[in-house]
Amino acid sequence: QMHGLILVDKDQNLLRPSIIWCDSRAVSYGEKAFQAIGTEKCLSHLLNSPGNFTASKLAWVKDNEPEIFEKIDKIMLPGDY
Secondary structure, rough: OOOOOEEOOOOOEEEOEEEEEOOOOOOHHHHHHHHHHHHHHHHHHHOOOHHHHHHHHHHEEEEEEEHHHOOOOOEEEEOOO
């Protein structure tokens, strides 16, 4: 669950169910980042396309669940939660 997304509020309450690493809803966000950052830099520094990365999932939440995004205090990975 390395690239899963856990969002908590200031009281450490979960704001939504986790979006696990293999969830593909944010792939288009990652593809946009891949194009903006550049293929060479992504593959040499990230070792992958950012389609399933946590930042892509966070961007999805920002655009699709703004009421949840506004309440975020901490962004965590499942292993850290």
